[in-house]
Structure formats: structure tokens, C-alpha cells
Amino acid sequence: MEKILYIDGKPVKLKSTGAFMLRYKQQFHRDALKDLYKLQEAVEEETNEETGETVQIIKDIEALNLEIFFDMIWTLAKTANPQIPPAMEWLDTFDEFPLEEILPEALKLIMASMGSTVESKKK
Numbered sequence: 001m002e003k004i005l006y007i008d009g010k011p012v013k014l015k016s017t018g019a020f021m022l023r024y025k026q027q028f029h030r031d032a033l034k035d036l037y038k039l040q041e042a043v044e045e046e047t048n049e050e051t052g053e054t055v056q057i058i059k060d061i062e063a064l065n066l067e068i069f070f071d072m073i074w075t076l077a078k079t080a081n082p083q084i085p086p087a088m089e090w091l092d093t094f095d096e097f098p099l100e101e102i103l104p105e106a107l108k109l110i111m112a113s114m115g116s117t118v119e120s121k122k123k
Contacts, residue, residue, distance in 0.1 A: 001015070001109055001112045001113050003015075005101070005102060005105055007098070008094040008095050008096045010093075012077055013077070014076035014080055014105075014106060015109075017113060020032065020076070023075055024071070024072065027078075032075075035065075035071070038068055039072070039103070040107065041060065041063045042061070042064035043057065043107065056104035056108075057100070057104075058100060064103075070091060072106060073106055076106060
């Protein structure tokens with residue numbers, strides 16, 4: 001699954017594939033699933049009363065680990081474009097990095113690639 005987000009006014013393609021978890025572990029030497037769980041603890045879903053749309057908001061800024069957040073975003077960007085520079089160099093290309101806009105979209109992208117598209121045959 002792919003998505004283009006605008007970070008600091010620049011289009012950034014993010015991509016989540018079956019290799020995302022392995023690429024993350026290979027690059028950062030941490031378990032992506034455990035780190036993803038940590039990010040999820042900082043976020044909660046709310047329903048917009050006007051539109052009925054479900055949105056994710058940051059509920060616990062203290063639970064939010066920015067290193068994990070930036071590493072996951074970089075891994076999604078690297079999956080979409082293998083030519084991007086190492087994480088710190090890439091992050092240095094942005095003056096602004098709107099956390100509240102990027103985090104929910106990135107989490108949706110990752111979770112969508114982990115979900116099943118096949119209906120369970122057990123009943």
C-alpha cells in the first residue's frame with residue numbers, strides 16, 4: 001500500500017509492504033511490531049461528530065517515542081524510494097515535520113499492510 005503525504009510542503013511517498021517489518025529490523029535492530037505497539041499506545045481513535053469520520057489523535061504525548069516515529073516514517077519512505085539518504089540526512093531535509101498529521105496516516109498504512117484481505121473460514 002502506498003500513500004503520498006506532504007511534509008514541509010514536499011510530497012513524500014510512503015509505502016508499506018510485507019518486507020516493512022524486516023527492513024525496519026535490519027536498519028534499526030529493533031522489533032517493528034513491538035515499536036508499533038508503543039506508538040499505538042500514544043494514539044486513540046475519535047469520531048468527528050460533524051463528518052462521522054474516525055480520526056486518530058495523539059492522546060499521550062509522554063508515551064510517544066519520537067525515535068520510533070521517525071524511524072518508522074523513514075522506513076516507509078525508504079520502501080517507496082530506495083534512493084533516499086540515511087535517516088538523519090533525510091530528516092535534515094525538512095524544516096517542519098507535522099507529527100499530528102503524519103503519525104495517524106503512517107499507522108493506517110502499516111496496519112493496512114498487516115491486515116488480512118481473506119475472510120476467515122472458521123465460524
